[in-house]
Amino acid sequence: MGKEKLNLLCCCDVAVAGGGVAGIAAALAAARQGADVVLLEKQCVLGGLATSGLVTVYLPLCDGRGNQVSYGLAEELFRLSIRYGAQRKYPRAWLEGGTKEERIAKRYEVQFNPVYFQLLAEKLLKEAGVRICYDTLVSQVIMEEEKRTGASGETAQNTEKKIEGLIVETVEGRGVIRAGCFVDATGDARLLRMAGAQVHRYEKRNILAAWYYDVSDGRLHLNMLGTVEESDCMSKERHTDEPLSSRRFGGMSWEDNSQFLQLAHEQMIFDMDRKRKENADFEAALIPAMPQLRMICRVEGEASLRSEDRERYLPDSIGMAADWRRRGYVYEIPFGCLRAPGFPNILAAGRIISVQEDMWEVSRVIPACAVTGQAAGIAAVLYSREEQIDLVKLQEYLRGQNQILHFREING
Numbered sequence: 503m504g505k506e507k508l509n510l511l512c513c514c515d516v517a518v519a520g521g522g523v524a525g526i527a528a529a530l531a532a533a534r535q536g537a538d539v540v541l542l543e544k545q546c547v548l549g550g551l552a553t554s555g556l557v558t559v560y561l562p563l564c565d566g567r568g569n570q571v572s573y574g575l576a577e578e579l580f581r582l583s584i585r586y587g588a589q590r591k592y593p594r595a596w597l598e599g600g601t602k603e604e605r606i607a608k609r610y611e612v613q614f615n616p617v618y619f620q621l622l623a624e625k626l627l628k629e630a631g632v633r634i635c636y637d638t639l640v641s642q643v644i645m646e647e648e649k650r651t652g653a654s655g656e657t658a659q660n661t662e663k664k665i666e667g668l669i670v671e672t673v674e675g676r677g678v679i680r681a682g683c684f685v686d687a688t689g690d691a692r693l694l695r696m697a698g699a700q701v702h703r704y705e706k707r708n709i710l711a712a713w714y715y716d717v718s719d720g721r722l723h724l725n726m727l728g729t730v731e732e733s734d735c736m737s738k739e740r741h742t743d744e745p746l747s748s749r750r751f752g753g754m755s756w757e758d759n760s761q762f763l764q765l766a767h768e769q770m771i772f773d774m775d776r777k778r779k780e781n782a783d784f785e786a787a788l789i790p791a792m793p794q795l796r797m798i799c800r801v802e803g804e805a806s807l808r809s810e811d812r813e814r815y816l817p818d819s820i821g822m823a824a825d826w827r828r829r830g831y832v833y834e835i836p837f838g839c840l841r842a843p844g845f846p847n848i849l850a851a852g853r854i855i856s857v858q859e860d861m862w863e864v865s866r867v868i869p870a871c872a873v874t875g876q877a878a879g880i881a882a883v884l885y886s887r888e889e890q891i892d893l894v895k896l897q898e899y900l901r902g903q904n905q906i907l908h909f910r911e912i913n914g
């Protein structure tokens with residue numbers, strides 16, 4: 503297929519692929535730095551797993567010891583998700599000036615309504631000037647010719663691979679989006695994989711999940727079938743269930759994903775039948791529009807989030823995330839987690855960032871996705887303007903967008 507035959511749909515400073523929480527944060531952060539931003543989403547709503555996937559529990563912004571650790575867009579999107587009311591777990595102690603003891607007793611988390619979050623996120627992005635392109639599937643990357651950098655002469659060895667544009671499938675057929683810098687917020691590192699970056703799949707593979715909503719007794723109710731997998735470090739406060747099935751899913755196979763959805767649907771019908779018999783008011787309301795796979799693929803970055811860095815000061819931190827499974831585990835996220843070596847104009851955001859396998863549970867959840875999305879968005883703007891990312895500027899702009907970067911800056 504020749505590039506020249508394709509319709510150029512648009513040129514922009516920053517193109518964000520994927521409109522989940524990470525993509526929303528990246529696009530918003532980039533637009534607020536004054537960039538021309540395009541957000542490409544294959545579905546017709548925003549929010550990804552958090553909304554279309556019906557994963558509507560915004561896990562904690564705090565460390566479980568009464569300190570908030572994730573700020574900036576992680577907090578702004580949290581508040582946005584419950585602007586029209588929380589569904590469950592309203593964190594009064596955090597939002598209405600509770601005492602430290604109250605903030606320790608109840609973590610800063612909430613359950614939100616996915617429909618309101620989808621609509622409010624779209625409104626917020628539009629107000630910031632982001633061009634949202636729904637029903638737009640990124641199917642290929644167009645790479646620039648490889649450039650050698652580093653020492654001059656015959657020994658110049660580092661190869662830089664840059665994306666020049668994205669090929670997208672839309673109602674008009676195939677087209678091209680050009681940008682100065684790209685954010686991969688696809689949830690499965692689609693851009694980075696297509697560009698040739700090194701990635702890691704989730705070797706252990708996912709358990710089956712079948713979360714769905716019903717309306718009973720006049721209220722929306724989330725049924726969390728396949729809640730979460732038991733792990734050694736999970737505190738007793740967190741609920742776990744027996745797995746729904748012994749089968750596991752990697753999320754990288756077309757057939758496997760269809761099987762995942764169909765098995766999940768079977769579980770839902772089974773559960774609905776039981777509940778309908780128990781409660782005459784029961785009505786099914788919403789089922790997920792994407793497979794509820796927690797971990798699929800993450801990039802091998804210039805740095806990785808590591809368990810040994812718990813509460814450690816990292817000079818290149820772009821924000822913090824807490825371990826939702828247990829109290830007192832906080833991590834600064836180094837900027838290198840968002841960059842694949844040799845791919846200067848692609849930033850990773852959300853559940854695909856570079857982490858040690860055992861830290862994926864921390865990086866994949868909604869607050870961490872918002873933190874990394876925000877940093878990726880600002881970094882992408884810097885790259886689109888200067889062809890490099892100055893860490894000092896990135897951190898300054900993050901602070902300007904209300905992010906707190908280091909644990910020691912928090913009044914405990």
Ligand SMILES: Cc1cc2nc3c(=O)[nH]c(=O)nc-3n(C[C@H](O)[C@H](O)[C@H](O)COP(=O)(O)OP(=O)(O)OC[C@H]3O[C@@H](n4cnc5c(N)ncnc54)[C@H](O)[C@@H]3O)c2cc1C
Nearest residue numbers: 520522523524544550551559640689794795852853867868
């Ligand atoms: C069963 C389950 C339970 C969970 N429980 C919780 C929980 O309680 N609390 C919590 O905080 N987190 C939870 N999570 C994790 C969390 O919901 C997700 O990891 C997080 O929302 C991921 O955000 P993201 O933006 O990185 O990716 P995604 O939400 O996956 O967003 C990626 C977006 O990119 C789009 N996209 C993908 N490929 C393309 C393409 N080629 N072209 C265009 N668009 C594309 C997708 O449609 C999607 O909208 C859970 C996850 C699962 C599966």
